[in-house]
Amino acid sequence: MGRVLVYAETRHGELRAVAREAVTAGRDLAEELGGGVDAFLLGPPGTADRVAELGQYGAERVFVAEDPAFEAYAADAALRMCEDLLGRDAYSAVVFPASAQGKDLAPRAAARLDRGLATEVVALGADGDGPIATRPMYAGKAMARVSFAELPALISVRPNVFRPRERPAAGAVERVVVASEPARQRVTGIETGDRVALDVTEANIVVSGGRGMKDPENWSMLEDLVDALGDDATLGASRAVVDAGWRPHAEQVGQTGKVVSPSLYFAIGISGAIQHLAGMRTAKTIVAINRDAEAPIFSVADFGVVGDLFEVVPALAAEIRRVSAEV
Amino acid sequence: MKSIVCIKRVPDTEARIRVARDGAGIDPAGVKYVMNPYDEFALEEAIRLKEAAGEGSVTVLSVGSGETSEILRTALAMGADEAVLLSSTESTDGLGIARALADEIRGREFDLVLCGKQAVDDDDMAVPSMLGELLGLPCVTVVVALAIDGRRAVAHREIEGGHEVVEFDLPAVVGAQKGLNEPRYPSLKGIMAAKKKPLEVKEVRLAEPKLRIASLEEPPGRAEGEIIGEGTEAVPELVRRLRERALI
Numbered sequence: 001m002g003r004v005l006v007y008a009e010t011r012h013g014e015l016r017a018v019a020r021e022a023v024t025a026g027r028d029l030a031e032e033l034g035g036g037v038d039a040f041l042l043g044p045p046g047t048a049d050r051v052a053e054l055g056q057y058g059a060e061r062v063f064v065a066e067d068p069a070f071e072a073y074a075a076d077a078a079l080r081m082c083e084d085l086l087g088r089d090a091y092s093a094v095v096f097p098a099s100a101q102g103k104d105l106a107p108r109a110a111a112r113l114d115r116g117l118a119t120e121v122v123a124l125g126a127d128g129d130g131p132i133a134t135r136p137m138y139a140g141k142a143m144a145r146v147s148f149a150e151l152p153a154l155i156s157v158r159p160n161v162f163r164p165r166e167r168p169a170a171g172a173v174e175r176v177v178v179a180s181e182p183a184r185q186r187v188t189g190i191e192t193g194d195r196v197a198l199d200v201t202e203a204n205i206v207v208s209g210g211r212g213m214k215d216p217e218n219w220s221m222l223e224d225l226v227d228a229l230g231d232d233a234t235l236g237a238s239r240a241v242v243d244a245g246w247r248p249h250a251e252q253v254g255q256t257g258k259v260v261s262p263s264l265y266f267a268i269g270i271s272g273a274i275q276h277l278a279g280m281r282t283a284k285t286i287v288a289i290n291r292d293a294e295a296p297i298f299s300v301a302d303f304g305v306v307g308d309l310f311e312v313v314p315a316l317a318a319e320i321r322r323v324s325a326e327v
Numbered sequence: 328m329k330s331i332v333c334i335k336r337v338p339d340t341e342a343r344i345r346v347a348r349d350g351a352g353i354d355p356a357g358v359k360y361v362m363n364p365y366d367e368f369a370l371e372e373a374i375r376l377k378e379a380a381g382e383g384s385v386t387v388l389s390v391g392s393g394e395t396s397e398i399l400r401t402a403l404a405m406g407a408d409e410a411v412l413l414s415s416t417e418s419t420d421g422l423g424i425a426r427a428l429a430d431e432i433r434g435r436e437f438d439l440v441l442c443g444k445q446a447v448d449d450d451d452m453a454v455p456s457m458l459g460e461l462l463g464l465p466c467v468t469v470v471v472a473l474a475i476d477g478r479r480a481v482a483h484r485e486i487e488g489g490h491e492v493v494e495f496d497l498p499a500v501v502g503a504q505k506g507l508n509e510p511r512y513p514s515l516k517g518i519m520a521a522k523k524k525p526l527e528v529k530e531v532r533l534a535e536p537k538l539r540i541a542s543l544e545e546p547p548g549r550a551e552g553e554i555i556g557e558g559t560e561a562v563p564e565l566v567r568r569l570r571e572r573a574l575i
């Protein structure tokens with residue numbers, strides 16, 4: 001006992017960042033439970049050659065199922081594979097990333113296995129031989145510590161919280177065959193926008209704009225700031241600007257949008273309504289730029305600048321470029 | 328089109344949440360309860376599918392305490408035909424709720440089960456996938472577009488950086504995301520009509536939770552922030568602070 005199994009997410013046969021995070025979280029938990037960690041994943045032919053790096057993060061074995069149908073998320077096959085592996089070895093927990101795939105898959109596994117599921121977990125520990133998980137509820141207005149009536153415990157970990165840390169293990173790749181039955185639902189395509197932006201939940205830096213931006217055209221200014229901040233940065237938005245049709249819903253941060261935990265969050269022309277705070281208050285550092293010194297956003301911001309965003313934002317992008325050029 | 332829509336009664340998103348003294352749940356005093364916002368998209372879609380087909384029915388189901396009748400009435404006022412309250416005061420987890428819903432749904436005839444993508448109290452995003460599994464049906468979650476042609480359906484599912492296009496057959500379970508449609512408000516006529524529509528209350532036993540809440544706490548407040556200055560003059564100091572924290 002004490003072993004942990006981790007779902008390592010792929011897309012088009014490439015590991016996604018959340019896979020490294022989930023393996024890191026799984027390994028830390030396995031250490032507390034006195035066992036090791038294994039990973040499992042699905043992808044098209046050729047995937048097995050690209051996933052041994054999970055060993056760097058502590059995976060002892062990496063189980064891989066290959067099939068052309070696994071180019072995209074294959075819920076039924078992933079579920080069967082998970083079930084097969086749980087039958088081979090005694091695992092105390094199964095860890096999934098709380099990503100679009102993991103949040104769809106983990107509850108299927110919970111129902112199939114008749115086990116408890118803790119979603120969007122932000123901290124993990126152990127009590128005796130069982131995991132204890134901390135997860136936000138009520139959009140982060142309360143934090144619950146949860147335990148599991150029976151093992152294996154099913155857990156999904158919030159992206160960007162468990163940062164990948166290297167701790168090399170064998171990472172032995174082992175191919176497994178998943179019995180093919182007709183899938184109940186099939187992903188026939190993935191549509192991405194023109195600009196394949198980093199998702200707000202996965203970005204290390206989020207630059208969000210609100211109604212104070214005045215006009216959708218002004219977003220070129222925020223794009224420029226994102227550009228100055230580098231590849232880890234992406235755009236976010238308040239609901240006011242999503243509802244106005246200025247920005248796509250995929251960018252909305254908040255209770256009815258996405259919950260983000262980046263290292264750095266910029267709230268620009270955003271007042272800081274309770275539903276917006278619910279989506280970003282766990283960011284490690286928050287910067288607010290607003291001309292109203294009384295705006296509630298300043299109560300959660302680590303660093304606030306009171307002023308006209310149309311002056312501050314371009315100056316900020318310029319200053320970041322200037323200091324970045326120095327090093 | 329016969330649809331079953333699962334709706335949950337949850338605290339309004341504006342509500343200030345206080346943890347009850349026993350630490351086992353929240354203090355309901357002063358909290359306004361509403362239909363889970365995502366369930367409105369599920370219900371709206373079911374009503375539209377029935378309207379477009381020109382025939383069928385919309386049944387709303389909820390597992391909850393007696394007070395849940397209020398939101399079931401709201402659903403009837405929006406256009407649902409009948410409501411069933413699976414009444415219980417026991418507490419369970421997402422799987423327990425999904426089991427109670429699945430037990431009720433199994434005995435019914437339907438083309439589609441619609442849920443919200445997530446309930447804004449437990450924030451689980453689990454019940455729709457669990458229902459799909461318990462009923463042995465196709466299930467697509469976080470759906471922003473749905474097209475049905477006979478027994479075939481195509482859904483767009485929101486993923487990081489785009490959409491997945493997913494094909495499946497009916498009957499199926501779908502979890503509705505914002506963007507699927509624009510939910511209607513109940514009309515006065517609808518509110519009047521709702522009073523005469525059937526609302527059945529069934530007592531149910533809920534399964535013991537497999538996930539136990541050991542404690543519930545209010546999150547630590549963020550350290551008091553600091554306004555570092557005004558206008559462009561504050562920019563160099565801001566950048567210095569961010570570099571100090573190795574953020575840029």
Ligand SMILES: Cc1cc2nc3c(=O)[nH]c(=O)nc-3n(C[C@H](O)[C@H](O)[C@H](O)COP(=O)(O)OP(=O)(O)OC[C@H]3O[C@@H](n4cnc5c(N)ncnc54)[C@H](O)[C@@H]3O)c2cc1C
Pocket residue numbers: 209210211212213237238239240241252253254255256257258268269270271272273274275276279289290291292295307308309310340364
């Ligand atoms: C059920 C429900 C769910 C919700 N979910 C969400 C959610 O998920 N996410 C979300 O964001 N909201 C959500 N909301 C909406 C929320 O209540 C607020 O209405 C919304 O967040 C406000 O957006 P905003 O801050 O962009 O706009 P406003 O509140 O209008 O704020 C604009 C800010 O810009 C500042 N400003 C204006 N001009 C300038 C300038 N030139 N320079 C600097 N600053 C300037 C103003 O001082 C002001 O503070 C939800 C509401 C409900 C009822």
Ligand SMILES: Nc1ncnc2c1ncn2[C@@H]1O[C@H](COP(=O)(O)O)[C@@H](O)[C@H]1O
Pocket residue numbers: 333334335336363365366369388389390391421424428441442443444445446447449450451452453454455
């Ligand atoms: N008690 C309940 N009664 C009816 N439907 C529910 C209940 N709990 C959850 N659901 C449905 O499942 C969806 C997802 O909820 P959750 O998995 O709790 O986040 C909700 O939007 C509802 O459609």
